[in-house]
Amino acid sequence: MRYLLLALFLGLLSCSSNDGTRAVIQTNRGDIEVLLYPETERHTENFIKLAREGFYNGTLFHRVIPGFMVQAGDPESKGAGPDQPLGRGGPGYEIDAEIGAPHLHGALAAARTPNPEKRSSGSQFYIVTGEIQTDNTLDNIERIKGIQYSDAQREAYKTVGGRPDLDQEYTVFGEVVSGMDVVEAIAEVERGAYDRPLEDVVIENITVK
Template structure:
């Protein structure tokens, strides 16, 4: 009996050790306006790993969505927003490093994406902590043509991305300037509700919107991969 138990234990440990990990990592953001689940992109590993590290440390818990602009985005992650006084200007807080830009032509500012905020630096390196989630607006082809000639500085918006911008919306003017590194896969209505909240002249919500950020466990991530059709074959 003891030998059988030992054999079963070894087999269990072996299976666990060689079980395929989830293909994607997911995080959950909770607020008083609801919650959402975000898939972090593997194509942007520096941003993915930095966000996971901070989330596991509990860094984001208690920070605010401190800047909201309807039909544009909601921004959060400023460490100075913890315990910030009413009306206090926010948006300048950060840690003592930046994350190198990770631009990818397949990742763009469609509605629901997670992207990195940044200051005005020539490398377009990202803030270590601050991020935004796109609410955005719908575009016409004429709008996109004008952006190509102006803000996008000659970058062409491919037809498959134009279809997203025409039907779902986004913030196309930010493409090739800010790193996109994830997308909301559940709970996008949370973003819409926060974006519609009453705010002051500095775009800070009149009532604080604190968040908690949780890194989902492997089992949950594998279930989401399966649900979204993204599991390893």
Template sequence: MKLLLVTLLGCSLLTASAQRKPTPAVHKTTANAKPAVAPKSNERLVEIMTTYGNLTVKLYDSTPLHRDNFIKLVQSGFYDSLLFHRIINGFMIQGGDPTSKYADSAQTVGEGAAPGDRIPAEIKPYLFHKKGVLAAARDNNPAKASSNCQFYLVQGKVLNDVELNTMECRVRGNNPAYTYTDAQRNVYKTIGGTPFLDQNYTVFGEVVSGINIIDTIAAQPRDARDRPLKPVRMQMHLLN
């Protein structure tokens, strides 16, 4: 399954394979660490520990299929020692392919999946691709169903009103009635993000601590496939 995550520059996505046992290098914390930010309602917090530092994400209650699937994978240790296998500075960092765990540097990764079906799309008009959101990668299926394991964290860039007007018109190709709210525009103009992905991929969480780690990972040297030259590995655990 080739996963699709389109950019304005037409960046391709991913492909996969596996071999060699890795030696994970991540910043660890204790499994009973206190949440960096108290969750609202029943929102769950997950710590993602990476080679370059740790970040905490909260999972949205409004996307329960993606939330529950992600929790299940985290609890099972599925993500431990996997790579962030695709990074593009100014765009996003992507990981979660199980074939990346033992892949050597010559292999192209990105087509792997967990056992089971895709996750049905949970695309909401109020969930948008601001910097720091957690979203699901997917292939080019017409239902926009998500990969059952691969995800990306948005870096993006700050935009102005002219750029946002252009993006809004583009997003209307997926949702003709879609219009950015003033609050959404303000976020894109101050924090930034990737609005050209809106209404096309499921956003199901956001970083609440350690957002600078996205910048650090995205800035690492990469090859022509957008794979980091030095492995960037992850481990995850639930904080609540």
């Protein structure tokens, strides 16, 4: 259902919920199934490649913020000590931006460092939890970013929720189709320095269907 709404935003009215590849992120807190968008070809193909290579196995959700997102994919998080700063690791390359879809609740997006081209990290990703938005907030985002939300986009943000402040800044390349309760539970775990969970939340494997 959510994918059909995102497809509408992108002008892809012929898309169905069966389009795209699915992957299951297996964690020590439960499974999260995601749909990867065919429109963001570079990001989707890279995620599939890394998943099949076992790149993510043993990595952590190293940064979690309630009402915002949960972030993972740093290879330096494998076996990291409790006080080790994380979030700067990657496979040694970046991915050109493929910005389009909005940051609705459950969106799967690529993290990045500040750069004018908005290139994405080669491996780090986040899943949006977000919050229900108001017309006033969306009006402010439109004014600040110089964008125009459609009626459908506004309705989605006001009912499903998300983080419109991230729109046009990061590439969304998929969405959660099941296991959002697992994502929400991860977002609420007790955190220490740098918003890292005090008890490791581990990606055990990512299986591409």
